[in-house]
Amino acid sequence: xxxxxxxxxxxxxxxxxxxxxxxxxxxxxxxxxxxxxxxxxxxxxxxxxxxxxxxxxxxxxxxxxxxxxxxxxxxxxxxxxxxxxxxxxxxxxxxxxxxxxxxxxxxxxxxxxxxxxxxxxxxxxxxxxxxxxxxxxxxxxxxxxxxxxxxxxxxxxxxxxxxxxxxxxxxxxxxxxxxxxxxxxxxxxxxxxxxxxxxxxxxxxxxxxxxxxxxxxxxxxxxxxxxxxxxxxxxxxxxxxxxxxxxxxxxxxxxxxxxxxxxxxxxxxxxxxxxxxxxxxxxxxxxxxxxxxxxxxxxxxxxxxxxxxxxxxxxxxxxxxx
Amino acid sequence: xxxxxxxxxxxxxxxxxxxxxxxxxxxxxxxxxxxxxxxxxxxxxxxxxxxxxxxxxxxxxxxxxxxxxxxxxxxxxxxxxxxxxxxxxxxxxxxxxxxxxxxxxxxxxxxxxxxxxxxxxxxxxxxxxxxxxxxxxxxxxxxxxxxxxxxxxxxxxxxxxxxxxxxxxxxxxxxxxxxxxxxxxxxxxxxxxxxxxxxxxxxxxxxxxxxxxxxxxxxxxxxxxxxxxxxxxxxxxxxxxxxxxxxxxxxxxxxxxxxxxxxxxxxxxxxxxxxxxxxxxxxxxxxxxxxxxxxxxxxxxxxxxxxxxxxxxxxxxxxxxx
Numbered sequence: 001x002x003x004x005x006x007x008x009x010x011x012x013x014x015x016x017x018x019x020x021x022x023x024x025x026x027x028x029x030x031x032x033x034x035x036x037x038x039x040x041x042x043x044x045x046x047x048x049x050x051x052x053x054x055x056x057x058x059x060x061x062x063x064x065x066x067x068x069x070x071x072x073x074x075x076x077x078x079x080x081x082x083x084x085x086x087x088x089x090x091x092x093x094x095x096x097x098x099x100x101x102x103x104x105x106x107x108x109x110x111x112x113x114x115x116x117x118x119x120x121x122x123x124x125x126x127x128x129x130x131x132x133x134x135x136x137x138x139x140x141x142x143x144x145x146x147x148x149x150x151x152x153x154x155x156x157x158x159x160x161x162x163x164x165x166x167x168x169x170x171x172x173x174x175x176x177x178x179x180x181x182x183x184x185x186x187x188x189x190x191x192x193x194x195x196x197x198x199x200x201x202x203x204x205x206x207x208x209x210x211x212x213x214x215x216x217x218x219x220x221x222x223x224x225x226x227x228x229x230x231x232x233x234x235x236x237x238x239x240x241x242x243x244x245x246x247x248x249x250x251x252x253x254x255x256x257x258x259x260x261x262x263x264x265x266x267x268x269x270x271x272x273x274x275x276x277x278x279x280x281x282x283x284x285x286x287x288x289x290x291x292x293x294x295x296x297x298x299x300x301x302x303x304x305x306x307x308x309x310x311x312x313x314x315x316x317x318x319x320x321x322x
Numbered sequence: 323x324x325x326x327x328x329x330x331x332x333x334x335x336x337x338x339x340x341x342x343x344x345x346x347x348x349x350x351x352x353x354x355x356x357x358x359x360x361x362x363x364x365x366x367x368x369x370x371x372x373x374x375x376x377x378x379x380x381x382x383x384x385x386x387x388x389x390x391x392x393x394x395x396x397x398x399x400x401x402x403x404x405x406x407x408x409x410x411x412x413x414x415x416x417x418x419x420x421x422x423x424x425x426x427x428x429x430x431x432x433x434x435x436x437x438x439x440x441x442x443x444x445x446x447x448x449x450x451x452x453x454x455x456x457x458x459x460x461x462x463x464x465x466x467x468x469x470x471x472x473x474x475x476x477x478x479x480x481x482x483x484x485x486x487x488x489x490x491x492x493x494x495x496x497x498x499x500x501x502x503x504x505x506x507x508x509x510x511x512x513x514x515x516x517x518x519x520x521x522x523x524x525x526x527x528x529x530x531x532x533x534x535x536x537x538x539x540x541x542x543x544x545x546x547x548x549x550x551x552x553x554x555x556x557x558x559x560x561x562x563x564x565x566x567x568x569x570x571x572x573x574x575x576x577x578x579x580x581x582x583x584x585x586x587x588x589x590x591x592x593x594x595x596x597x598x599x600x601x602x603x604x605x606x607x608x609x610x611x612x613x614x615x616x617x618x619x620x621x622x623x624x625x626x627x628x629x630x631x632x633x634x635x636x637x638x639x640x641x642x643x644x
Binding site for chain 2: 011018022023028030032033034036038040042043044046047048049050080081084085087096097100111113114116117118119120121122123127129131
């Protein structure tokens with residue numbers, strides 16, 4: 001398990017007696033009374049680590065909010081309010097104007113109020129906190145998966161990581177291809193509508209921010225189950241399909257982050273309901289595997305090829321301290 | 323007005339239709355139903371700007387939460403939940419252990435649950451968001467001051483800034499004196515109990531984080547009033563009193579930040595009630611001046627000396643982009 005999570009868990013996980021669900025899911029849940037929960041999440045984006053230093057400010061504004069909205073989608077929460085802390089090397093009004101334009105356009109689209117925050121000088125760092133609402137018992141958590149559940153994923157996987165691979169010279173893309181992949185990296189579309197439509201349908205959910213294997217792995221660990229995923233069933237964009245034999249593209253597909261799709265599980269009896277929810281949300285979903293009992297208590301994710309044989313282990317997710 | 327606030331206001335202040343009180347106070351207020359409001363605030367601390375790079379991690383953990391608790395105190399809110407984003411250059415377990423110890427000790431003292439967050443690699447940056455509760459109509463805001471109100475401040479002012487002045491060679495303190503001032507800088511005590519006791523008593527409040535003149539100035543601007551403060555009445559620690567003739571100490575008293583005392587206004591008829599609230603909270607309070615109508619619409623803060631004559635303007639507050 002990445003050292004990042006070790007650190008968080010060992011030092012910042014404490015009893016949270018006033019909290020319905022604390023550290024360890026896409027968002028925490030607190031009781032707001034009247035059968036309503038508030039979902040609360042925070043993400044920090046650091047220049048040179050979560051985005052390229054030359055990132056277009058408008059895209060960055062979009063993304064800073066999008067990654068938090070994605071956490072709300074994974075909890076089936078309606079996003080409502082956001083705060084933001086931002087450190088920047090200098091007061092560059094044009095940069096701030098672009099950033100704000102991207103941030104606020106997405107906020108308005110999803111009915112989110114920016115209600116406060118802090119602006120200071122420092123190495124570029126953006127920390128957004130989001131608060132959403134979800135009826136009690138309808139929140140989707142990481143710990144709800146059961147052996148026998150289908151595993152589903154929205155959209156297509158790996159395109160965002162393909163852009164990172166191209167920018168870091170691990171794969172060569174044509175300019176039009178890079179532009180297309182870069183769009184997925186820069187402008188993730190949080191699956192809010194799908195998350196809401198899956199209330200009462202899915203049993204567990206997570207957003208794919210660290211890569212499919214890592215994030216599905218989080219569901220397995222929290223639910224004390226294991227998972228089998230069929231490589232052939234994974235939803236690929238035409239672009240990724242073109243490069244699927246290249247190792248960097250395979251790594252992007254299974255281990256790349258930044259897709260901000262939803263990975264969720266649901267009982268097989270809910271297949272029609274899942275399809276209906278996806279149609280309602282106008283979002284493609286694909287059934288990619290099955291939840292199984294954890295063999296000997298090991299909550300692993302196994303990927304099988306077209307012959308049903310397990311692949312060799314793939315790099316799992318992104319460890320900020322790796 | 324500092325460029326920092328210009329930036330925030332122009333780009334990040336938008337209509338917030340789902341929000342009782344948006345950007346521009348110590349915390350935002352959102353409606354949680356049943357006559358209860360949630361107060362939400364976020365503060366970002368950057369190494370080398372808000373704290374010395376060699377700061378003791380345990381003190382830093384304390385301070386990162388304390389500055390947010392102070393925002394809750396200024397709103398008369400009961401702090402409940404916190405999230406934290408933290409970027410650090412490397413995964414230094416000893417540092418994290420110390421930081422976490424300081425943070426969690428203060429969290430437990432005030433009954434706050436740490437419910438989530440994000441840990442990543444990057445230049446040291448700590449962004450804490452806090453959520454508190456306050457009954458509707460009992461929140462203390464910056465915009466409630468009325469001409470004729472008394473102006474009060476808790477504790478003593480300027481000691482924290484005196485430590486900064488000493489560390490940056492603008493004043494010379496004896497080692498024991500520096501230690502004493504440093505304690506105020508490193509371990510601010512948020513005035514939660516006083517904030518709660520002032521519900522229904524005070525008319526407006528702010529915490530003194532940017533310096534008395536700057537922060538009282540915020541009350542004046544939001545309330546569309548002006549203020550007169552008597553220099554002789556300002557509460558000084560014995561340490562600050564010893565150095566009060568030194569310009570750096572005077573600047574610390576009026577313009578230095580990091581005191582995290584409460585500055586509040588109340589009708590003169592409430593004097594006994596204020597004293598009673600202070601006694602209940604075991605916190606010293608001092609009446610330092612009076613709110614007046616804004617002369618010609620200018621919401622200024624004037625400091626008068628022992629002869630009742632206005633002082634020359636003093637540097638007002640800390641501008642992170644100055």
